[in-house]
Amino acid sequence: MKFVVSSTDLLSHLAAISKVISSKSTMPILDNFLFQLSDSGLTITASDLESTLITRIELDNIDGTGAVAVPAKLITDTLKEFPEQPLTFQIEKDTFHVEIFSDNGKFSIMGQDPEDFPEQPDLNEEGASSINVSHVALQKGIEKTLFATADDELRPVMNGVYVELSPDFMSFVASDAHKLVRYRRIDAKAEFESSFILPKKPASLLKNLLPKEEFDVKVEFDDKNAFFTLSNYKLICRLVEGNYPSYNSVIPTNNPNKMVIDRLNFYNTVRRVSVFSNQASNLIKLNINDNKLVVSAQDIDFSISAVERLACEYEGDEIEIGFKSTFLLEILSNISAGDVRLELSDPTRAGLLLPAENAHEDEDMLMLLMPMMINA
Numbered sequence: 511m512k513f514v515v516s517s518t519d520l521l522s523h524l525a526a527i528s529k530v531i532s533s534k535s536t537m538p539i540l541d542n543f544l545f546q547l548s549d550s551g552l553t554i555t556a557s558d559l560e561s562t563l564i565t566r567i568e569l570d571n572i573d574g575t576g577a578v579a580v581p582a583k584l585i586t587d588t589l590k591e592f593p594e595q596p597l598t599f600q601i602e603k604d605t606f607h608v609e610i611f612s613d614n615g616k617f618s619i620m621g622q623d624p625e626d627f628p629e630q631p632d633l634n635e636e637g638a639s640s641i642n643v644s645h646v647a648l649q650k651g652i653e654k655t656l657f658a659t660a661d662d663e664l665r666p667v668m669n670g671v672y673v674e675l676s677p678d679f680m681s682f683v684a685s686d687a688h689k690l691v692r693y694r695r696i697d698a699k700a701e702f703e704s705s706f707i708l709p710k711k712p713a714s715l716l717k718n719l720l721p722k723e724e725f726d727v728k729v730e731f732d733d734k735n736a737f738f739t740l741s742n743y744k745l746i747c748r749l750v751e752g753n754y755p756s757y758n759s760v761i762p763t764n765n766p767n768k769m770v771i772d773r774l775n776f777y778n779t780v781r782r783v784s785v786f787s788n789q790a791s792n793l794i795k796l797n798i799n800d801n802k803l804v805v806s807a808q809d810i811d812f813s814i815s816a817v818e819r820l821a822c823e824y825e826g827d828e829i830e831i832g833f834k835s836t837f838l839l840e841i842l843s844n845i846s847a848g849d850v851r852l853e854l855s856d857p858t859r860a861g862l863l864l865p866a867e868n869a870h871e872d873e874d875m876l877m878l879l880m881p882m883m884i885n886a
Contacts, residue, residue, distance in 0.1 A: 511547050511574035512600045517612075519567060520597070521589040524582075526743065527556040527563040529715055531582055539626040542579035545601075546624070549575060555627070556582065561712045562630055562746040576603050577624035584619060630746055634732040639704050641675060642726040645740075647698040647872075649720035651682035652713050654693040654875060657840055659710050660686035667752040670707040675700040679874075683757050689837050690757060690860075690878040691844070697872035706731050707754055712738075712747035719743055761878060762860055765853035767826030769798050770866050773850040776803075777842040779818045783807045784835035786816035793882050794835045798854075799828035807835070831857040832882040841877045857881060 524543065535541060535558060544555040551568045578601050588610070598611040606621035652671060660668035674681040680698035684691050719740060720727070728739040731749065738745040780794060787794055787807035797804040803822045808815035831854060842850065847865030854861050863877045 511572075511576045511603060512598065513547055513552060513569050513573070514571035514596050514598050515552065515567060515569060516594065517589055517592040517597050518594045521586065521592075523554060523565045523567055523742070524586050524589065526719060527554060527565050528582055528586055529718065530556045530558055530561050530563045530711075532558040537628075539579060539622060540628075541582055542622055542627070543582050543585065544577065544579050544624055544627045546577045547572065547575050547601075555630075557628060558711075559628060560709070560748050561715065563715060564630075564744040564746070565742055576601065578603075578606050578608060579622040579624050579627055580608060580619060581621075588617060631735045631748075633730055633735065633737060638730055638732045639675075639700075639702060640728065640730045641700045643680065643698050643729050644695075645720050645723040645725065645727050647680065647695040648727050648729075649717070649723075650873065651680070651693050651695060651698075652708075652717045652720070654844055655682045655684035655691045656710065656713050656717060657844060658684035658686060658689050658691040658877075659713075662686070666750055667707055667754050670709045670750045671713050672705065672707050672754040672757070674705045676703045677701060683754070685755075685757060685878075688834065688880050689841060690760065691841075692757065692761070692876050692878075694874040695872055696874065704731075705754070706736060707750035707752070708736065709747060709750050712736075712745055715745060719745070760860065761876070762853075762855055762862065765855045765862060767798070767824075767829050767854040769803065769822050769824045769826075769852045769854075770849055771803060771820060771822040771852070773842060773845060773847060775820055776850060777839065779805050779820055780835055780838055780842065783816045783818055784839070786814050787835055791882065792835045793832050793884070794838070795830060795832050795884055797828070797830045798822070798824055798826075798852075800824070826854070829854055829857060830884065831861065832884040833861070833879055834882055837879055841879060845875070845877065857884070 546553040553566050555564045595613050600609045608619040608621045610617040655671050662668050672683040680695045682693045723740050730737040736747055783805045788809045794807045801824050803820045806817045841863050845865050849866035851864045851866050860878045860880050
């Protein structure tokens, strides 16, 4: 079989799906791309068993059909060295020998039997759900929550993004027990109530693919797998099995102490002051009273300390609360509003951080951060 393809077009597709390939694969065939040639174009698949990414390139110059597994690193490293030009691929079906003809040369690659490549899982039609989601809503939902997922082998349900569908909204939730993020889109709805836990790796793959998307994404899922169909790519992934914790029960309500402050000033102050915090605890203290925020940190072992004062709008009683600076910085960097609102009840309960005004009228976001004990 034989086909002609643009070197840069092929490289861009391979680079996008190569991120799914694991460097610690136990199956040698998974170090390859699966090339499948049909009358209308070339379908390329990469997989690590847990996640599979498929892309398709429409081609005009095709002779024959068939499939071959091509070494992923070798083909991508080769394509990176080519300027934009048409490349002719000639594949022997019996030996899986691949020859690539460029303007000035010939390159030979030994492919592998495509039959060894694992089959894609099928959607269980009986218990499956399907919804078309705005690519913007899906992208924002993953972007705003992915950083808060856990790395906990004992509680794998915490290691992914919990996606919740209802007739009123679509929610994305992530938590590592220290911080929790809930991002909700009112413009993304389903006619049913359902949920699934999207693992971290496929969520990260989607985060990279969605900025290039222009149309709605078709999301299909059953109790084991999820299928995301984009314009030029399809992602199939195994879902995290188990029940996500009841996250709503840990979100504090009726917080009497509320501060509104410029997010960037707050972020930069925390960054500067946190340099002086204890390296083991990263503890910083916030003292809020009379429209003034005092951010402080100290490391007694090295006899260093720092204090900065910021103006803010504050309603409530004087309060002093401690947070882990690295977590607070992560949260502040993932809020896109100009001003941020911090809601507190007392120093022992979680603080809520919200954008003072949501950037989009159809979105609702809150971030929760557990406090740290302040030693007297």
